Amino acid sequence: MRPVSSLSYRSAQRFPVVSCIRTYASNSKPAVPSASTASGGPQAPLEYCSSLVKKMDPEAWLCSYFWPRREKAWWLAWRAFNLELHSISANVSQPALASIRFQFWRDALKGIFAANPQNQIVPQHPVAVLLADMKKHRPVQKYYLNQLIDVRAKALSLPPAAVSLESHLSINSPLSTSLLLGPLPILLPPTHASSAHISHTLSHVSTLLAVVSLLRNLPILISQKKQISIPADICEKYGIVEEELFRRGAEAKGFRDACWEIGTRGMDELITARRDLKETGGKVVPSSVMPIFLSAVAPENYLKRLEKYDFDVFHPDIQKHDWQLAPKIWYRYQTGKL
Structure with missing residues (x-):
C-alpha cells in the first residue's frame, strides 16, 4: 500500500494578472479559398477545421480563443490535421487501408511543401487548403506534420x-x-x-x-x-x-x-x-x-x-x-x- 502522503502531487502556484499577449502577426483574416467537404458540398476551410476541433478536441478549441485571429486559423488547421490522422488509426482496422489513407496525407504534404511553387499541388480538402495557406506565411516545418503520420502509422504494428x-x-x-x-x-x-x-x-x-x-x-x-x-x-x-x-x-x-x-x-x-x-x-x-x-x-x-x-x-x-x-x-x- 502506498502511504497517504504519497497520494499528493506537488502543489502549483497561482499568479497575478499581467499584460496581454504581444504578437508579430497581423490581425487580418487568412485569405484562403473555399474547399469541398468529403460529402461534396462547399465549406470554408476554417469553418471545417473549427467544427472538427470543437467536436473531437474541445480542449484545443478552448485554447484557440486566445490565439490571434489569423494565427488561430492555422492552429486549428494543425489540430484538425492531427484529428484526421487519429480517425484513421481509430476507425480503420485493416493496416493496408490505413496505409493508403496515410499516404494521401503524405502526398498532400509533399504538394504543400513543394520547393517550386509551380509544382505545388494542394488537394481540395479543407485541412490541406488551410495548411497550404499557413506554409505561405510562416516558416513551419514539414518534419513535424510528417511525424504525426509516421508515429501513428508505426503504432499500428506495435x-x-x-x-x-x-x-x-x-x-x-x-x-x-x-x-x-x-x-x-x-x-x-x-x-x-x-x-x-x-x-x-x-x-x-x-x-x-x-x-x-x-x-x-x-x-x-x-x-x-x-x-x-x-x-x-x-x-x-x-x-x-x-x-x-x-x-x-x-x-x-x-x-x-x-x-x-x-x-x-x-x-x-x-x-x-x-x-x-x-x-x-x-x-x-x-x-x-x-x-x-x-x-x-x-x-x-x-x-x-x-x-x-x-x-x-x-x-x-x-x-x-x-x-x-x-x-x-x-x-x-x-x-x-x-
Whole structure:
C-alpha cells in the first residue's frame, strides 16, 4: 500500500494578472479559398477545421480563443490535421487501408511543401487548403506534420503496451511534440533569441501530454476489454493482472498505485517546465507564444482531478467535462505564466 502522503502531487502556484499577449502577426483574416467537404458540398476551410476541433478536441478549441485571429486559423488547421490522422488509426482496422489513407496525407504534404511553387499541388480538402495557406506565411516545418503520420502509422504494428514507461513516452511523446513545437513558428520566428529555450520548455510539456493521454485511454481500453496499454514494468511492479482489471476496474490490485506513478511522472515534467521559466519569474517570454503553453492547462487539470478521486480513472466525474476548464485557461492566459 502506498502511504497517504504519497497520494499528493506537488502543489502549483497561482499568479497575478499581467499584460496581454504581444504578437508579430497581423490581425487580418487568412485569405484562403473555399474547399469541398468529403460529402461534396462547399465549406470554408476554417469553418471545417473549427467544427472538427470543437467536436473531437474541445480542449484545443478552448485554447484557440486566445490565439490571434489569423494565427488561430492555422492552429486549428494543425489540430484538425492531427484529428484526421487519429480517425484513421481509430476507425480503420485493416493496416493496408490505413496505409493508403496515410499516404494521401503524405502526398498532400509533399504538394504543400513543394520547393517550386509551380509544382505545388494542394488537394481540395479543407485541412490541406488551410495548411497550404499557413506554409505561405510562416516558416513551419514539414518534419513535424510528417511525424504525426509516421508515429501513428508505426503504432499500428506495435503492441499496445510498451516494455517500460520511458519506452512508452519515447514512442508517443513525438505526437504531442509535433502538436507543440510544430506550430511554434506560427507565433515565434525560428531566428528569435528565445526560440531554443521555448522549445526545450515545450518538450517537457509534451511529455506531460503523453502521460495524460495514456491515463485517459485506459477506461476506454478496459471497458472494451482490449489489451491494456499500461507499460509492462508498471504492471509487474504493482502486480496488475489484466483479467482482474477487466472484472474489477479501479479496484483491481495495484491499479490505482500504477495510475499514481504514471500521473506523478507527468506532474514532474510540468514542474520541470516551470523551473525552466524561473529566470523570467515564471512568465512565458516572449508573451506572444503563450497560446501554445495553454495546452498544458487541461492535462494539469486532469491530473489534479485524478488525485482528488484517489487516482480512479473510471470515476464518473473524471469522465465528465469540467466546466471550470474554460475559466482556468482564461486565467492562465491572463497571468502569462505556465
